[in-house]
Amino acid sequence: SSSSSNRRKEPDAIVSVKLDQDGQRDYPIYIGSELVKERGDLLRKHIKGETVLIVTNETVAPLYLEKVKESLLLSSSSSSSSSKSSSKSLRIESVVLPDGEEHKNLDVLDLIFEKALDARLDRKTTFIALGGGVIGDMTGFAASAYQRGVNFIQIPTTVMAMVDSSVGGKTGVNHKKGK
Secondary structure (H helix, E strand, C coil): CHHHHHCCCCCCCCEEEEEEECCCEEEEEEECCCHHHHCHHHHHCCCCCCEEEEEEECCCHHHHHHHHHHHHHHHHHHCCCCCHHHHCCCEEEEEEECCCHHHCEHHHHHHHHHHHHHCCCCCCCEEEEEECHHHHHHHHHHHHHHHHCCEEEEEECCHHHHHHHCCCCCCCCEECCEC
């Protein structure tokens, strides 16, 4: 009916799950629709410095990369001055990797390090994985090694990454002689 089509859609609820694994690692998981597009503030509050490196792949980049950048920049410019980290301007860099498990290797991993070094990213940089399990594994591994470790956020884009690879903290890349 015409009345139902004109009805304003109510925003979906955001579910936040806080994990505590033996008191060593604690991080939130946000679940909801349009979070990437409309809730950059959720990401922004977990960014400690003034720079971000978004790592994605050639399949996901055309769909979500600009939306994530815009959301982060909007939340950065409209945030209150009461929060030190979110009142600073944000510089966003990105690197787009080839898609597929066969690219989860040291050569492709080096593209992340090359971009971070070329952009002169510091220890306060946050690496954001925007993609499925391969991107999450590679970005997490890079974040743990870059300058002895930088902040890391995952934005999983596949169901498997949402329920498996983005939860738990295991990251890595394959070697030509094995996993």
